[in-house]
Structure formats: C-alpha cells, structure tokens
Amino acid sequence: xxxxxxxxxxxxxxxxxxxxxxxxxxxxxxxxxxxxxxxxxxxxxxxxxxxxxxxxxxxxxxxxxxxxxxxxxxxxxxxxxxxxxxxxxxxxxxxxxxxxxxxxxxxxxxxxxxxxxxxxxxxxxxxxxxxxxxxxxxxxxxxxxxxxxxxxxxxxxxxxxxxxxxxxxxxxxxxxxxxxxxxxxxxxxxxxxxxxxxxxxxxxxxxxxxxxxxxxxxxxxxxxxxxxxxxxxxxxxxxxxxxxxxxxxxxxxxxxxxxxxxxxxxxxxxxxxxxxxxxxxxxxxxxxxxxxxxxxxxxxxxxxxxxxxxxxxxxxxxxxxxxxxxxxxxxxxxxxxxxxxxxxxxxxxxxxxxxxxxxxxxxxxxxxxxxxxxxxxxxxxxxxxxxxxxxxxxxxxxxxxxxxxxxxxxxxxxxxxxxxxxxxxxxxxxxxxxxxxxxxxxxxxxxxxxxxxxxxxxxxxxxxxxxxxxxxxxxxxxxxxxxxxxxxxxxxxxxxxxxxxxxxxxxxxxxxxxxxxxxxxxxxxxxxxxxxxxxxxxxxxxxxxxxxxxxxxxxxxxxxxxxxxxxxxxxxxxxxxxxxxxxxxxxxxxxxxxxxxxxxxxxxxxxxxxxxxxxxxxxxxxxxxxxxxxxxxxxxxxxxxxxxxxxxxxx
Amino acid sequence: xxxxxxxxxxxxxxxxxxxxxxxxxxxxxxxxxxxxxxxxxxxxxxxxxxxxxxxxxxxxxxxxxxxxxxxxxxxxxxxxxxxxxxxxxxxxxxxxxxxxxxxxxxxxxxxxxxxxxxxxxxxxxxxxxxxxxxxxxxxxxxxxxxxxxxxxxxxxxxxxxxxxxxxxxxxxxxxxxxxxxxxxxxxxxxxxxxxxxxxxxxxxxxxxxxxxxxxxxxxxxxxxxxxxxxxxxxxxxxxxxxxxxxxxxxxxxxxxxxxxxxxxxxxxxxxxxxxxxxxxxxxxxxxxxxxxxxxxxxxxxxxxxxxxxxxxxxxxxxxxxxxxxxxxxxxxx
Numbered sequence: 002x003x004x005x006x007x008x009x010x011x012x013x014x015x016x017x018x019x020x021x022x023x024x025x026x027x028x029x030x031x032x033x034x035x036x037x038x039x040x041x042x043x044x045x046x047x048x049x050x051x052x053x054x055x056x057x058x059x060x061x062x063x064x065x066x067x068x069x070x071x072x073x074x075x076x077x078x079x080x081x082x083x084x085x086x087x088x089x090x091x092x093x094x095x096x097x098x099x100x101x102x103x104x105x106x107x108x109x110x111x112x113x114x115x116x117x118x119x120x121x122x123x124x125x126x127x128x129x130x131x132x133x134x135x136x137x138x139x140x141x142x143x144x145x146x147x148x149x150x151x152x153x154x155x156x157x158x159x160x161x162x163x164x165x166x167x168x169x170x171x172x173x174x175x176x177x178x179x180x181x182x183x184x185x186x187x188x189x190x191x192x193x194x195x196x197x198x199x200x201x202x203x204x205x206x207x208x209x210x211x212x213x214x215x216x217x218x219x220x221x222x223x224x225x226x227x228x229x230x231x232x233x234x235x236x237x238x239x240x241x242x243x244x245x246x247x248x249x250x251x252x253x254x255x256x257x258x259x260x261x262x263x264x265x266x267x268x269x270x271x272x273x274x275x276x277x278x279x280x281x282x283x284x285x286x287x288x289x290x291x292x293x294x295x296x297x298x299x300x301x302x303x304x305x306x307x308x309x310x311x312x313x314x315x316x317x318x319x320x321x322x323x324x325x326x327x328x329x330x331x332x333x334x335x336x337x338x339x340x341x342x343x344x345x346x347x348x349x350x351x352x353x354x355x356x357x358x359x360x361x362x363x364x365x366x367x368x369x370x371x372x373x374x375x376x377x378x379x380x381x382x383x384x385x386x387x388x389x390x391x392x393x394x395x396x397x398x399x400x401x402x403x404x405x406x407x408x409x410x411x412x413x414x415x416x417x418x419x420x421x422x423x424x425x426x427x428x429x430x431x432x433x434x435x436x437x438x439x440x441x442x443x444x445x446x447x448x449x450x451x452x453x454x455x456x457x458x459x460x461x462x463x464x465x466x467x468x469x470x471x472x473x474x475x476x477x478x479x480x481x482x483x484x485x486x487x488x489x490x491x492x493x494x495x496x497x498x499x500x501x502x503x504x505x506x507x508x509x510x511x512x513x514x515x516x517x518x519x520x521x522x523x524x525x526x527x528x529x530x531x532x533x534x535x536x537x538x539x540x541x542x543x544x545x546x547x548x549x550x551x552x553x554x555x556x557x558x559x560x561x562x563x564x565x566x567x568x569x570x571x572x573x574x575x576x577x578x579x580x581x582x583x584x585x586x587x588x589x590x591x592x593x594x595x596x597x598x599x600x601x602x603x604x605x606x607x608x609x610x611x612x613x614x615x616x617x618x619x620x621x622x623x624x625x626x627x628x629x630x631x632x633x634x635x636x637x638x639x640x641x642x643x644x645x646x647x648x649x650x651x652x
Numbered sequence: 653x654x655x656x657x658x659x660x661x662x663x664x665x666x667x668x669x670x671x672x673x674x675x676x677x678x679x680x681x682x683x684x685x686x687x688x689x690x691x692x693x694x695x696x697x698x699x700x701x702x703x704x705x706x707x708x709x710x711x712x713x714x715x716x717x718x719x720x721x722x723x724x725x726x727x728x729x730x731x732x733x734x735x736x737x738x739x740x741x742x743x744x745x746x747x748x749x750x751x752x753x754x755x756x757x758x759x760x761x762x763x764x765x766x767x768x769x770x771x772x773x774x775x776x777x778x779x780x781x782x783x784x785x786x787x788x789x790x791x792x793x794x795x796x797x798x799x800x801x802x803x804x805x806x807x808x809x810x811x812x813x814x815x816x817x818x819x820x821x822x823x824x825x826x827x828x829x830x831x832x833x834x835x836x837x838x839x840x841x842x843x844x845x846x847x848x849x850x851x852x853x854x855x856x857x858x859x860x861x862x863x864x865x866x867x868x869x870x871x872x873x874x875x876x877x878x879x880x881x882x883x884x885x886x887x888x889x890x891x892x893x894x895x896x897x898x899x900x901x902x903x904x905x906x907x908x909x910x911x912x913x914x915x916x917x918x919x920x921x922x923x924x925x926x927x928x929x930x931x932x933x934x935x936x937x938x939x940x941x942x943x944x945x946x947x948x949x950x951x952x953x954x955x956x957x958x959x960x961x962x963x964x965x966x967x968x969x970x971x972x973x974x975x976x977x978x979x980x981x982x983x984x985x
Contacts (some may be wrong), residue, residue, distance in 0.1 A: 134691045137966055141921035142958050146695065149943055149951055150702045226820045230925055233822050234940050253826060253929065260830045267823040275818050374886055376799060405889035412887075417880040422902045422976065432888050483888070 025287045032283035038276035046096040049089040056086035066259055075265045078251065087248060088265045095244040095273065098159055098237075099225035105163025106170050106224065107217050113167060114174025118182065118201050129175060135168035143168070144227060148236050158237040162227050166220055173216055177209035184208075215285045222277030229270045245270045321490050321523040322348040322371065326384035329366045329375060333596065340595040341366050342547040345384075345622075348491065351521040353514075355534030355555065357570065358544035359592050364527045365413075367544070368493050371525075372410055373400075389490055405436035409484025411513075413496040415476035419468040425479050426452070426464025432486035447486060455482040455512060474505030481512060492516070493525045498533065510537055531558070531570050543567045546593050546603035549622060552630035563629075563636040566604050602634070610635045677974060685967055692959040697741045699955065700948045701734065711754045711946040724754075728949075750956075751949035755942075760953045763938065768957065770844055771934030775923050777850060778857035779916050785862030786869055786908070787901075793866065794873020794904065795896050809870075813863040821922045825856045825929040842931040853930045857922050861915040868911055872904035879903070906976055913969030917962040 027033050061081030068076045075085035113132060117125020135143070147161035181187060182205065190200050206213075231237035232246025240247070245266040252263030329341035341363040348354050356364045370381045373393055386393045391403060412418040420428060429448035433439040439447065445464065452460035455478040468476055477497060484492055494513060498506035514537055517524045528534050534541055535555050543551040543564060551564040562568050569588045590607035593599060599606060605615040614634050622632040700707050708724045709716070728751070729737055744751065750760035797806040819827075832852060833841035839851045876882065877900055885899040927936030935954050942950040 130687075134688050137688060137917075138959060138962050139918045139921040141918075141924060142955070142962070145924065145939065145943070146699065146955055149699055149948070149955075152704070153944065230820060230822055234925065234928055236940065236943060249822070249826065253829070256826070256829055257834055260834055263826050264830060267826050271819050271823055274820070275815065278818055372887060374883060377801070378799065401889045401891070410884070410887035412880060412884060414880060418884045420881040420885070420899050420903070422906075423899070431890065431894075435888070435890055435894070480884075483884075 029283060029287070031279060032287065035276060035279035035283050038272070039280045042092065042096065042273050042276050045089065046093045050093050053083075053086040053090050056083045057090040058082065066255065068259060069261055075261045076259055078262060079255070084248075084252075084262050084265055087243060088245065088269050091244050091248055091266070092269070092273075094238065094242060095225060095228065095246075095270075098155065098228050098244065099221055102159050102162040102166070102224040102228060103217055103221040105160065106166035106220055107213070109164060109167040110170025110174055111213075113171035115178060115201055115205075117175065118178055118205060119197050125175075128171070132168050132171050132175065136172055140165045140169070140223070140227065141230065144231065145236075148231065153236050153239070155238050155242065158228060158231045162224050162231065165227070166224060170216070170220065174209070174213065177212055178205055181205050181208045215281050218284065219278055219281035222274045222281065225277065226270065226274045245273075319349045320347055320387075321350055321352075321389060322525075323385055323387040324371060324383060325386075326382075327367065327370055327386065328382045329363070329370050329379060330382075331379045335596060338595045340547050341370060342598075344544075344547075344549055346542055346549065346552065348523045348525065350490065350523055351517065352540065353517055353524040353526060353538045355538035355541045356525065356527045356544055357529065357531050357534050357541060359588075360529060361592050361595070362544040363547040364529075364544050365495050368410075368495050368525065368527050372408065372493055373404065374410070402436050405432060406487035407490040409487070409489040409492045411477070411480050411484055411492060411494040411497045414500045415473055415480055416468075416500065418480060419476060421468055423467075424465055425468055425471065425476075428468075429464070429479070429483045429486055432483060436487055448482075451482040451485050452479060454485060455479065456508075457482070474501050474509065477501060477505075477509050478512060481509070481516070485516065489520070489522050491523045491525065493527070495527045496529070497526070499529070506533075513537070532574055535559075543570070546598055547595065548603070548632065549630070550604065550632045552622075554629070557629070563631045564604075564633045565608050565610050565635070569607075602632075610638050674974075681967065681970055685963060688963050689960070692956065692963070693742070693745065694738075696952045696956045696959070697738055699952055703948070707946070707948050708754075711948065727752075745956075750953040753947055753950050755945050755947045755950075760949050763950055764935070764953055764957060767933065767935045767938050770932060771920075771923050771927065771936060774850070774853055774857065774927070774932060774934060775916075775920055778854045778861075778919055778923075779912075781854055781858035782862035782865060782915065782919070783912065785858065786865035786912070787905075789862075790866035790869025790908070791873055791896065791901055791904070793870040794877065794900075797870070798874055798877045810867065813867045817860050817863045817867070819860065820925075821856060821860065822925040822929055824859060825852070825926055828852045828856050829929070844933055849930075853926050853932055856929075857919055857926050861912075861919055865908060865912055865915060869904060869908045872907050873900060876900045876904045902976060906973060909973055909976065910969060913965050916965050920958055920961055920965075 025032075027036055059082060061077065064073070064077050064081045066077060066079055067073060067081075070076070073083045073085065075083075075088070078084055078087070113128055116128045143165035144158075144161045147164050148157055151157035151160045187200060187204050190204050195203075228237060228244065229246030229249065232244050233250040235247075235250065238244045238247050248266035249263060249270065252259070252261075252266060256263045324347070325345045327341060327344040328339055330337050330339040340361075344363070344367050346354070356367065358364050366375070369375050370383075371386070371388075373381075375381050383394060388400075389403065389407060391400060393400060393404075419425065426445055426448045429451060430439075430441070430444035433444040433447050434441065437444070437447075449460045449464050452464055457463050457475060457478055463471070463475075463479075468479075471479060477500075481492075481494075481497075492513070497513065498509050501509060510533065513524060513526070516522060524537075526534060526537060531541075535558050538555045541551075541553055541555050541558060542549050543553075543566060545566050551562065551567045553562060553567075558567070558571060562571060566588075573587055588607060593603050593606070599616070601614070601616040601618050602608070602611070602620055605611040608615065610633075612634065618634075620632045620634045622630050623636075624630045703710065706721070706725075708721050708728065708730065712721055712724065725731055729740055732740070748761055750764065752758070753760055753763060756763070793806070793809050796802050797809075829841045829852065832838045840849045841852060843849060881903075882895065882900055885895045890899070923932075923934060924936035924939060926932065927934045928940055931937065935957065939951060939954040942948075942954070
C-alpha cells in the first residue's frame, strides 16, 4: 500500500522521458562527434592489442630511434619497436586503468556521500566536514599522497587516483542527495517506514543517477589524464608494461632527435581526454536544457503607419520633452514584435505626467526608449524625440553630458538598482565627477548634500555605507538623490514605489512631488497604480497594448474619463467604500500579447462597448478643444455595466 | 561561540564586537584554517605509518644490514608508541624541524628552503600570467558577446578555450618544448638559468587555467551586464569604459576570484609535472625523486608545504572576496 503510493508519487517526479533526452545527445554536432570519438576509443582499446601486439613488442636493433618512415609511420623507439603500434596498443591499458580508477572514485564517493542518508544527520554533518577539508586540496596532491601510501606502480596509482577523486565526487553526491531527500516521494517512503538503505537504493539514487553518470564520465576523462601524469612522472605504470603517460615520458627524453615519439602519445592522451569530457558535457547539456530558442536576426522594418501629428506641432516655449510616434521593436521568433506602437506626447517644465496601464502595456519600454537606454537587438524609432530642444535620435552617447546633467531616472527596484560593490556616496558622486567636472572631494560633498536633500539621516556616515546597509525606502531615496546630482529638467520614475511598503511609498511620492515643486522639474511617473498617479500627477496618459488610448487631466479621471479602458481601470480600484467581504474586482479578459495584436482596437475583445467597427478598424487618437486625447470609436457612450460586470478574480 | 553574546544580560562590549560581521568572519575563517591545518599535519604524520611494511627497510633497500635498519628506526623514534611519536612530530614542526632526509642525511628544512623559492617563483609568475590572460580576455569577450551579439566570435572563443584548456599541463609542456625548443631554438628547455628559462614553464602552467578563467569571467560578465545596476550606470550616462570596468567587472570578478583560488591551488599541483619536464630545481622535482627513493621525511615535509600553501591561498581568496564584495562576510552556513 505504502509502496504503491510511493511508486505513484515517484512516477510523477519527472523520471519519464529520459530515453528521448539521451537520444537528443546524438543529434547535436558536438554530441555526435563525442559519441563517435568515445566509441572509437573503446573499440580501439579492445582490438588494438589483438592486432598490433606483435609489432609493438618486436625489437629491431637495425632500426633503433628511426624517424617516421613507410614501415614505421611514427618511427621507432630506442629498441627499434614501432611507436605507432605501441601508442595504439597502450590504449587498452590507459583506458582500463582510468575506468578502474573511476570505479573506485564513484564507489568510495557514493559511500562517503550517502553516509548521512544511511546513518542520520549527525554522521552526515561529520562526513560533510571531512569532505570539505579534503576538497580544498587539488586532486594531484591527494594522488601523490596516496601514491606514497600505496606504493609506486600500477596498483598504487589506480588506488591513488581513485581515492583522490573521491572527495569531490562525494561532495557532488551529497549535494544531489540532499536535494532529492526533501522531495515528496522520499518523505512519503520515510513516513511509510521503508528502511534507510532501501530508500537510498530505490528512491534516492535512481533520481540522481543521471547527474552522477554524467559526472563520472567527465571524471573518467580527468582520471585518464591524471593517470598519464603519474605514469609520466614514473610513479604509475612500470616497465615492461606501458601506457600513454609512460610512452610520453620516454619520448620526452629523446625529443630533440625524435619528437614524434613524444608527440604521438601526447596527442592520444588529449584526444581520449576530450572524448570523455565532451561526451559528458554533451549529455549534461541534453539533460539540463530541454529546449533552446534559436535567435533569429530580423531587420526591423520602417513603420507603415503615418506618424500621428496631433501633438507634434503644439507650440510651447517651455517644453522639456517632445515625443512623436515613438516605436520600440524587438526581433522575435516569428518576425518583429513592436510592444510600443506610435506614442506621442509632450511635457512642460514643472509638469507631472503619469503613465498608467497594465503590465505589458509598454509603459516602461516607453520610458527607457525616451531615456535612450534601449539596447540592441531592440530598436527605437520616433518621428520626433526632443529633450530640451535637442534631437536625441540616433543614440544617447552624443548627448551624454546633456542627459547626464538634466535627465534623471529612478528605477523600480531599489534593491537591485544600486551597485552592490560601490559605496552609496561614491555612486552619487560619480555623476558630478563625470558630468560636472567636480573634484573627488567636491563631488563627495555634493553627494552628502543630496542625500541630505532626500531626507537621509546622518548623510555623511550613510554616504560611506554600501547599498545592502540601507533599507529599501532609504535606497530609493538615495536613487532619487542620485538623480538630483546634476540639474534635472526631467525625472523619469519607473514604478518608483512598487517595491516598497505602503508607508514608505507615500514618503517617496511626497519627496518626488516636493522636488518637482521646488526645482520646477518635469516628472514622468510610470505606475500600474492609478490611485498613486491620481494623487501626484497633473496629467495622465493611459496606455494599452503599446499605445496611448487616453490623455486627460488627472482631476478628470473620476468624472470625465472617456475611454472604456480608463473607466474600467478606475472602477476596479478598491476604495473606502469597497465591501471587504467581496473579492477584488478585475477587468475581464487579458491584455493582448505583443506578438499578436488584433486588427482593430486592441481593447475591443475586452470592451463592453465594442462594435463591429471596433474589431476591424483601429480608432485614431483624437484631440478635443481642451487638449484632451482619446482613441475610441464610442468615447462618449455611457457604460454603467462595467463595475457590476467586472468579473472576480478567483484563483 | 554565540554564547558570549547571549550569556550577557545587557548588550556588552563583547556582544557589540561579535555583532560586527568582520569579527565574525575573522573568527569563523580562522577556525576553518586551524581545523584544516590540523587535518593536514595529521595526514602528513600518518603517511609514514600507513605505508605497508617497514618504511626504513623500504628506504634502505633489502640488502641493508638489520643493525642499520634498527639504528635508523631508533633515531627516527619509530619504536615509540604512536601518540608519543605524534606529540614529538608536532613539537618538531613547531620549531621548524622537519626531520632528516633518509637519502642525503641533510635536514629536510634545508632541502625545503633551497627548493621552495624556485617553485614559488614559477607558480606566482604563472598565476599572474593566467590572470593577465583571463581578465582582459574574459571581460572583453563578455562585452563583445553580450545579449547574443557576435555569435561567431563566441563560438570560436568557446571552442578554442575548451580544447586548449583540456590539454593537460605536461602535454602542453611537450608541445611547447617541441615548438620553441626543438624547432625554433628560442628558449631553453631545461633548468633554471636566466629570465628566458622561465618562459616555457610559466606559459605551460598558465595557458590552461588562464583560458578556463576567461571563459568563466565571460559568463559572469554576461550575467552582470544584465543587472539593474548596470542599467542605472547607463542612466547616469557614464562612458562605456567606466560602465564595463568600474561597474560590471568588480561584480563579475567575485565568482571568478573564487575559482582563480581553486586554479592557483591546481597550479601549485601542476608545478610538480612541469618542474619534472623542465628539470626545474623546485619542490616538484624533489618530491618525485623522493617518492621514488622512498625518502619519506622529505615527502612528508613537501606534502605539508604544498598543503599549507593551498590553505593560505584559500584564505587569501576569501579575504579578497570580502574586501571586494562585503556582503560575502555576512553569509553564514
């Protein structure tokens, strides 16, 4: 009963489909080559002594130390024996001894590594400590140590190399086993009272078997090389027996007269070692990585749609940013995806503009594109992209100082957005040193001053600390402080509060708001949280599927939003009147994938007002007399249905 | 160890010091070093006792008179109880006495001090060369191939570094000797004479580890270049060189440094083979001839010296890691 349960659990644990994965090894060019090479090596090890033993041992005093000739392709050694034949025949002993040593390594590694499973946690901890000490020493030193104990010669060398490899193999076994030990089927077997030895054999080892076999194969490759090394030093195989290492050692003494005698066994060692290694690596890759997505190079085509001019010609002497028909595209498996499709807007000094939309609507990409921070293979195109009257198109490097001094970015996650290996003060000071030409001391003073400006207590001490010594909120304020090192005309804040606690959120928002007011900076605030945007912003851009669908004053959000998507976004925000016993409302349906935007309005599939026209024809972004913009065929139609019909999220 | 802080009722000086992660790190790391050192010394002591048969007889040969063997055993203290011998061994080590060589009758400490400088010179120059290969090459490859760029360059770099990195030291030696010694007569192939005698052994030791390290650094660079803080650095409009060298490289080096420690200990072991090829008058050629001549006190001492170096390297790596990335001191198992 218990055993059945365990077997059932195990069958779902992912041991199926191994056969096919092993077959995929052969399908890659490297894998196929490795399989062929390893197969050839093993065949050679079997047949070579049968075919060429005679030639390899026949001494010919007339032809001692001859160079390569028709009779002896690789020449002869000091007794006139054929070197090529000796190298070929030595394959068997070299491979045999390597495999024997690997066997010792695997068996002793398995014993050491599974002691913890068999005899409980305390034994496991002690062996882990022993293994940790042993793996600190390189394999060759361990092998020398054991070679002394077991004596010079073939037997001693096999034991030495096998045992020298054992600690690292045991470490591997321990790591793998402890991963499986906590899985359901092992715990179930344990609860069912299956004894430890049986658990190990039946449930644990089969699940780590693949990884162990792969590593043993790679281990066999290094055992082969180590063995050659020991024999080369004269500590391994002793005459009259010979393996590659010994042939190499003998060849080296006469390398000036007869280099082939040294090179031939050397090449054999390298090829055999590579065969084992590549085979192991190829199998590891096939087992570890199931699918690979091929990268396809695609030329990003020019936009086919005529640029939207509605915003472009708005005269404004105070303009900080002017964007027209901004597009971001990526090459993808099926061609090109364009997650930002023709965004146009402008910002004046001191203005706060919010960008809202669901994740995937293109908000952040829009921000990065404006900031010239999009890297290849993605491509940014725009009809106009002007910052403080300067055309930014064609790369950000040309305007490095302009952007460095006047354009600031605040990123979403303060935990990962600061360099963990630099002091916070230094990260701020860098901006002033690069762009303001300040001395190290002046830049540091300014950094302390800026940290003070963003309300970081004890700024001089804090400037000397590393980011991990800051709390999340403090780090985000330091990020904002970094943006204040120059003389910003525009701060782009991409979800600046998403990663923070609610109380810390409002503090950061207030800080941004204060900076905007006092320094007359334009603030572009990107957020998926419409209530945050409503609090802080003058104007709101609503994005959906890579386009602006509505542009309206923040004050109008509740009373005069016209696009059904905007209205849905507002309707699903919980407020003080939301009943706590009701599930949270969501907008029904899902945002379209950038790889397959619908032909008409992208919101049509989720829109309660959608008509036949909406599904076939994309609505243009129309500007009204008050400067508000909306892209909807039915912008004025009333929807009472939305709040009620909003489906509930049940997961 | 934590009881020092928990036993105190109020926060005391001891607790305050213990709270400092650098202090914890120093205590923990020193403890590790002492345990490993003890294991090493014990293993080296036991080596002579684990040899089957009588080590003195083995060393002196079958023809040596029994009286000589007995006298030598007495002189080495091999007739004392094991624990007494262990105690004497530890005492001798503490005073720098490694015993007397069985073959040359010279103090082993003298042999070591004669041979050690040559090995150190070899290992250190090879390590420096390996880093000089790995850091620029790996960082450059990381930058060039970031985000799937320059795929042909990546493929050829990976192939060459994998294949060359897989060739064992002593085969690299043979190839170098053949090319530069036999064919081109550019560098001496045996002994330690002038600066030019360093070239081949150092290159033979450094090439493999250098390429392996370059490959690891490239992968680390790729990961680091994806990080948010690199985007921040770009948003600060720093020049590309500053982004790559100042912001990306130190973060990519932490993992690489850990591995370079492993490689350096491997390099110490590699000197054994390389010294034997080039007849380099260091510890490596001495240990091999001593193993063959069954001169156990010399072997014990050299194993000890190698081991201590490996432990010191591991310590140095951890300290360097702590300085480069202070977060690593906090990590506790």
